[in-house]
Amino acid sequence: DTGVSQNPRHKITKRGQNVTFRCDPISEHNRLYWYRQTLGQGPEFLTYFQNEAQLEKSRLLSDRFSAERPKGSFSTLEIQRTEQGDSAMYLCASSPSQSGTYNEQFFGPGTRLTVL
Amino acid sequence: QKEVEQNSGPLSVPEGAIASLNCTYSDRGSQSFFWYRQYSGKSPELIMSIYSNGDKEDGRFTAQLNKASQYVSLLIRDSQPSDSATYLCAVNDDDSWGKLQFGAGTQVVVTP
Numbered sequence: 391d392t393g394v395s396q397n398p399r400h401k402i403t404k405r406g407q408n409v410t411f412r413c414d415p416i417s418e419h420n421r422l423y424w425y426r427q428t429l430g431q432g433p434e435f436l437t438y439f440q441n442e443a444q445l446e447k448s449r450l451l452s453d454r455f456s457a458e459r460p461k462g463s464f465s466t467l468e469i470q471r472t473e474q475g476d477s478a479m480y481l482c483a484s485s486p487s488q489s490g491t492y493n494e495q496f497f498g499p500g501t502r503l504t505v506l
Numbered sequence: 507q508k509e510v511e512q513n514s515g516p517l518s519v520p521e522g523a524i525a526s527l528n529c530t531y532s533d534r535g536s537q538s539f540f541w542y543r544q545y546s547g548k549s550p551e552l553i554m555s556i557y558s559n560g561d562k563e564d565g566r567f568t569a570q571l572n573k574a575s576q577y578v579s580l581l582i583r584d585s586q587p588s589d590s591a592t593y594l595c596a597v598n599d600d601d602s603w604g605k606l607q608f609g610a611g612t613q614v615v616v617t618p
Contacts, residue, residue, distance in 0.1 A: 421604065431610050432596070438605070479549075492555070497550050499548070499549050500548075
């Protein structure tokens with residue numbers, strides 16, 4: 391399968407614990423994005439990378455959230471001191487380099503986080 | 507506050523009929539527009555991209571874009587029960603090439 395992959399698919403944790411998610415983009419894509427989606431809402435942008443550089447981070451994102459893409463391939467998203475409000479589907483997407491006006495993003499299956 | 511607005515639905519469509527979904531956006535500088543299909547409990551799947559005013563057809567799907575009216579729509583012809591899903595409209599953020607702004611989605615239910 392050459393699509394975007396995410397692990398784990400499901401994570402249940404207790405409030406206050408740290409969690410880390412991994413995303414492997416489509417191999418030839420150098421842009422990688424993280425979104426969060428709650429029930430009944432569209433995905434909400436969190437951050438994105440071009441290669442290993444983190445180019446933008448949402449102003450809505452708490453300091454408890456951090457993302458890395460150290461070698462420009464896979465990425466990790468860490469949430470420290472989780473809160474019940476962090477419960478959501480965390481989506482990763484990738485796209486090829488910007489070409490003209492195109493920015494087609496392809497999503498992975500997501501990681502569903504439940505904070506008890 | 508940049509916004510992407512969609513009717514939440516549900517939009518009930520008889521099998522074989524045309525489903526018409528609408529989306530308006532507030533960022534006048536947006537250049538790229540996308541429709542994603544999302545089945546319950548699954549991630550969004552890209553089904554259409556459109557960048558120029560007018561119509562773009564792909565199989566049973568037609569996307570229509572009117573930048574002057576800040577309006578993009580999706581038509582699904584010959585609707586099938588497998589088209590029952592939530593359809594998300596996404597618009598690129600003019601200030602940030604990385605960011606897509608999503609609407610909350612329109613739920614479509616195709617009835618046999």
